[in-house]
Amino acid sequence: MRRTALIALVASALLGGAAPAYAQTAEPPPVTTPTPVPPPAAPPLAVTLDACQKGVSDTAVRSATFSASMPAIKRSARLWVRFDLYLRASSAKLFKRLAVPKWGVWQKSKPGVPGFIVSKRVDALVPGFSYRAYVQFRWYDKSGRILRTERRTSALCVQPDPRPDLSPGPAISGVALDATHARYTVAVRNRGLSAAGPFGVTLSVAGETLDPAPLAGLAAGAAESLTFDGPSCRAGTQITVSADPENTVDEASETDNVTVLRCPTLKTSP
DSSP states (O other): OHHHHHHHHHHHHHTTOOOOOOOOOOOOOOOOOOOOOOOOOOOOSEEEEEEEEOOOSTTOOOEEEEEEEEEOOTTOOEEEEEEEEEEEETTOSSOEEEOOTTOSSEEEOOTTOSEEEEEEEEEOOOTTEEEEEEEEEEEEOTTSOEEEEEEEEOOOEEOOOOSOOEEEEEEEEEEEOSSSEEEEEEEEEEOSSSOBOSEEEEEEETTEEOOOEEESOBOTTOEEEEEEEEEOOOTTOEEEEEESTTOOSOOSOSTTSEEEEEOOOEEEOO
16 A cells, blocks of 8 residues: 555656655855954044135134144053144244133043044134144053153144235336436335225435335235436445335235335436
């Protein structure tokens, strides 16, 4: 009886009948090796000027953004950074420290970090000044001892001065009127960013200061040529030209209002 059933089952399979179902074993997933993630790169020791927003109008937004970065060193546990802001007027040589909220204080990293990066922004910058960040760095070990100190200074964020800037010269020409008198021609320029109102220009030659030549004003970036009749100068002597000697114009810089020029070769008038 069992043999008859087995023969019937084989015959059914050969004749296209339904085959018995068998359990299928799933293929194991491929073995993948995870890609190793490199440790974070240590930042360089540097101070940068990231942004310098300039403006000359009263409503302009003037700001500067600075960043400081430092890497961890051997045996360092915590990293410290301190920002101080310095400014200098366009007419000055030395920088002065400026008290700013949240500046001038030490900022500390978390323990064991590979590096430390801090950014600072300052707003409401004043036109006519240059700004820079002075940054100090410290590395501390686990016991709180200083391992190393460094200092860095950023590039300048220069805020242009919107006022005019008068400057005479840099050249002068002359024509002989007779044996003892000449006519001199010299230019005055406005190197500033706004127009200058009325002002005068004087010329001193051969020990005599001539009457001021008036100007009704001078646009930003413009130049005006003026003529003066006075005594003839001798070769090798000097001529002094002064723009706005009465200081009637509020300028970005008063240091370039006076120019000393050499006596030009006096041409003979036709």
